[in-house]
Amino acid sequence: MPNPSPQRTALVVEDDQDIRDLLSATLRMNGFLTFEAPNGHEGLALVRAHQPDLITLDLNLPDLDGVEVCRQARALSDAYIVMVTARQEEIDRLIGLEIGADDFIGKPFSPREFSARVSAMFRRPRTGPQQAVPPSDGNAVLRHDGLLVDVEGRVVTLDGVELALTRIEFDLLETLLTGAQRVWTRESLLSRVWGDGWGQDHHLVEVHIRNLRKKLGEDASTPRFIRTVRGVGYRMIPLGAAPTG
Incomplete structure (x- = not known):
């Protein structure tokens, strides 16, 4: 008889006891062992001790800034990280930061929506840049103007230099490349990369596209790879086309 799958673990880092209890109870209902x-400081110690599969992280903590905790947690773990914040303007502040979070959710939140978003996250591969392996024979490799994307090994090189992409950045790039001739709307990218449960949360797409562009050495005004189609979404710049915004 095969052994049962290991139980998923989650860490809730939150100074508000009521919200901490709600998040933990919701995660336990979804089968997680919670810490x-x-x-x-205590959150980072628990990351080191338990290597959780999922971390929910309040932005406003009493000791360390949540952004700094996220950066340190990302260096320690390839867990999915969900930043939790009370004000929309705080989400806006996070938009321009490359902090390694997979999702942002505002307070108050619906436990049902939170559950749906967590479930969708775990339908994506957990392999992160820390676990990247060299391309292996027989892997599908996507190529585009100096970019090589080893799909199975989840390795990306640009002009011969390996890039350290997050899971979502890799999935976005792979999606754009596999449909290089089409315009991807923000809604279609949310569905393809994040799965069901994200609705019209265009901020998620925009922040990760921005961070992906930064790692590709471009910006929206002079893109080499990803062109913004105003009012619609994004597409890869056709090979041989002039790099215009």
Whole structure:
């Protein structure tokens, strides 16, 4: 008889006891073994000790800034990280930061929506840049103007230099390349990369496209690879086309 699958683990880092209890209860209902921390220092200690599969992280913690905790947690773990914040303007502040979070959710939140978003996250591969392996014979390799994307090995090189992409950045790039002739709307990218449960959360697409562009050495005004189709979404610049915005 095969052994049962290991139980997924989650860490809730939140100083508000009521919200911490709600997040933990919701995760336990979804089959997670949960750990809790009321501040950033204790949260990072639990990341080191338990290597959780999922981390929910309050932006406003009493000791460390949540952004700094996220950066340190990302260096320690390839867990999915969900940043939790009370104000929309804080989400806007996070938009321009490359902090390694997989999702942002505002307070108050619906436990049902939170559950759906977590479930969708775990339908994506957990392989992160720390686990990248060299391309192996027989892997599908996508090529585009100096970019080589080894799909199975999840390795990306640009002009011969390997890039350290997050899971979502890799999935976005692979999606854009596999449909290089089409315009991808923000809604279609949300569905393809994040799965069901994200609705019209265009901020998620925009922040990760921005961070992906940064790692590709381009910006929206002079793109080499990803062109913004205003009012619609994104597409790969056709080979041989002039790099215009």
